Amino acid sequence: MSSVALRLRDVELSRGARRVLAGVSFEVRRGELVTLMGPSGAGKTSVLRVVAGLDVFQSGSVAVEELTLSGGAHAPAVLRSLQRKVGMVFQFHHLFEHLSAIKNVWLAPVHAHGVPLRQAERRARELLAALGVGERASALPRELSGGEAQRVAIARALAVDPPLLLLDEPTASLDASRRAELGDLLRSLLDEGRTLVVATHDAEFVRGCATRVLRVSEGRVFEES
């Protein structure tokens, strides 16, 4: 098995006339926590969305583990096999508003991955407890604070056990002490052998936990010197 978890080569993405990604290339090795740093609008979120198969890029290639996608639209089956390898925590969480925290976590394991309900529920409870929101299992998303919602969203992404986890602006809804807790949490995920890519513009947070920093500027990605 290769030691590279994610590789982008010359990825170009345009939305209408606007060029969002202008030839992005970088690699992430297994077990790394790589942060994408840069100002708003630089293209950080777009990089994550391309990796997750949410945006159709026009040219170049994206490889997650052994699966390589080239530019252009792909069949739903291909996108699904990519998405099985990638988990994503959105900046605004996007929890399912009609379901309790714990149902948000076990919905996909049960319905998309065929895990028996009892087993999925136990695992969901463990994840929520490990993330410090065990007592909030039966709360609806609108009853959660920003930090709690984010932890539930992380638990939901981890429940399907993706090799690669993407986080978009994870500190945006957190105060200073919560930020430190999130840093500890990400390091513990790293210790479990996961690979993480974190888009953020929070330099202080990055210093605490990143194994490597990439700079995003005007649709390009550079290695931090």
Added chain:
Amino acid sequence: MNCVRAVANLLALLAMGAAPSKSASSLPSGEFRWAGDPEGGAPFVEADPSNPERLIGFDVEIAELIARSLGLKTRFVNITFTSIDQSIERGDADIGLGGIEDTPARRAAMATTVPYYRFREVLSVRDADAMRFRALEDLRGRRVGTLGGTIAYDILLRGEREFGIRAVSYDDDVHPYSDLAIGRLDAVLLDHVLAERRQRSIPGFTILPQSIAVSHYVGVLAPRNRALRDEVNEILRGAMRDGTLEKIFRKWGVWNDDQAALYASVLAGETVPPVSGLEAADLASPLSGWEATRRYLPSLVRAAAVTIVLSCLAMGLAVALGISIASGRVYGGKLVRGLLTGYVELMRGTPLLLQLFVLYYGIAEVIRLPAFAAALLGLALNYAAYESEIYRGALEAVPAGQLEAARLLGLRERQVLTLVRGPQAFRLALAPMTNDFVALLKDSSLVSVLTVMELTKQTQIFATNIGSWVIPGLLCAALYLAMSLPLAALARRLERRWKAATA
């Protein structure tokens, strides 16, 4: 002291106002306003086919005859046949003419003129049935149609009780005969004047020679207008004596020996019974409010049951169709989207009444839908268009981010719809859906045009028979509220439960 005098003056004024015995010379505006329903058609009142601005018919000529004799000009007031008494009572016109039946109830509640035409209630059956159906008792279990709120309808209601026939009420006198011809009815009971007229345009039916009952056409005036009524009676008697009426009826091809006998009785000052050939007790003789309510309440409750069953079934179908249409418009290809959009715009942009007519009468040559099925389908197809717009809006209101999150977790598109998007959309749609259901409950009154006896129609018949809308209107409103209020309460409870849901 002053105060007492003022009250006394006021009472005197009111007393004068309450009994203004109006005669022709006191008619305001120097016009003789007469009311009729041109939908009734020839030979009573109809728009001249060669000049639709002009009215023709024997009742038009009788109105002109009366006005001329009073030295006034006629002015026509268009009023629906079934509400002519109430309209005259209100003062919308001075007299109602146009095939108005001479009934004991009308004689008691209104000022009616002397009868000026005698008609026979006759049964019409398809030519092939002329040998086996000779009278009402031969029609057990068969559908027999007529115009609602008429003597003929009362006779059919009695036939339901005595011979087990099934009475079907129509709003006009054309569709009973066309439905007889295509087999939706087995017989029609109506005035011989109408039957003979329809026989000329709709072939295939026979008028049975035996008449079921005999009654007359009269003019109807408000009870406070007795003086004017007496003047009109004098004019009519004069026209009977000098042959003017005979000339008019001969011109319209409806003169017969019955009329000569009627005129002889009227001119001799004999009492002419309103209806003969039936025991008078069977007809809607004047009832007290309570007695009428007691007698009509069971049929109102039955009609309310029809309304609620029809509305529930139609709403169920509309919801199922609406979900399909909305899904097609959100997920479908260009062609599917275009077709469904066209459907929605067509159903929303044309009147429900028109759609019901097309479904029941318009396509009857191709598909002969039973009345209830046509009503159910018409309401469901129409409301499906509105429901689909609610669901489409609700589906599109579920944040796209949640859908992306669901897909990224490995859910298939169908699962995204059923597990994430659908349940949230349904909650958003619940309030407007409840609203639509209450609207449908009330719109279901339109299906009475397809002969379905629902609550509003039954109320109208009740009101026509007792000559007042007060009690029937209150009862009808109470029944509609009894159906719609629990529904609104249920919807509120569901909404609350979902809002409070924690699991």
